[in-house]
Amino acid sequence: MAAQRGQRGGPGRKSAESAAPVGSGAPAASEVTTPMPAVDEQRARSIPEAAVARLAVYLRVLSAMAEQGATTVSSEELSSSAGVNSAKLRKDLSYIGSYGTRGVGYEVDVLVGQIERTLGLTHNHQVAVVGIGNLGHALANYGGFPGRGFPVAALFDVDEDLIGVPVGGLAVNHIDEIPLVCAQRGISIGVIATPPAAAQAVCDRLVAGGVESVLNFAPVVLQVPEHVEVRKVDLAVELQILSFHVARRADDDEETEPAANGQAKGVDRVVIGR
Template structure:
């Protein structure tokens, strides 16, 4: 079995960069399921079992795991504990990733109150806002501090990941403060595109866009259902498809 590059080496960096981003996202899904299997006492898992549990094609799963040098054992599959360790190392979860959350509005407050981040290796270490009614309170034992304190607090607490849940018009300024503090990875919930240096990684989460994508799939399924519905007096039961691809009653 090919061994993955040792962390910290040039080969390790090259190896991580060679993993497609879509595969990285699936590796995180595999890790979550493997964690559940480990809690249930499972020692091994086949590629077919893990693929079925995560909704991935088995061939794609084997390809994804090959990026981290894990090929399994014929007739046995993958050792759960070893694969968990390998995935955690690849995803950077074998050391603490302190998180700072900026913006304690409705969404931010929900994120700040969620206890699952710490259990997955992402403890929230700092909270920030500008609202005088929020600055000075504690959420989950963490003091909400003023946004102007971002550079000092993030540097002092070794924050590696910033989450921005502010209104769009102030998100860039908050981002600049995080970058100034040395934060190089940002999860952005604000409805804007952030401008950052090349060495800073930004992941944008736009819930409205995700809902629009789901609405597209709903519409497509409805269209397909209408197109294949049994004919009633020469028309589909729920409408017919017109010449432009739409529905006509």
């Protein structure tokens, strides 16, 4: 198998793309020998990945509702505001426990509290932003990051001219200092906003600094040790997906059109269905 080039991928490394932290997680040991003790423990593990993402959304909607003075909310209300099916919402909430009252609904405060606890938002997570370019600058200035609880505690870049310059009230450090600074400041989440070529090296340094969660904006598949969690946000991919839907729509229209003479269009078989 011609390695096509020193493809990175050392031992114990996994590649991460598309934010699918499938992890190695043992297939949910359903039959745990535990009789039925803690109502808390063992919860987290069994929550479907997809549900976790939605919980974050529910939390935002709930916070907004709380601000407007709502004290209770039904699954119907909450689900429609969150843009999901009410049954799905109830099932999602059931993963974190039963905090609703039949015939009444959910108490907003309680729900907010439980979701925050589940998502581990009860304490802050120091964030480091690497790559103070356009995007990095924007991120650093977000100020505490949306939703709070994620204070930006470190900034890094290679550009010597930026070192020491305060961005959003925080001085920029050189990327060589990543391991040291991250360890010192207890950074738990690293955000990579560098050019693709630098991403892997930066990621390695973050990991060396003890960071176990990375949010990657660079269009590269990062190679990381098993225990590191990577989520990815890829502008190009998002746009291309939208492009795909535009194209699909166009195809549909064309197809439905009555005319269509010779139709020598090279399109072979994008149309899978039958």
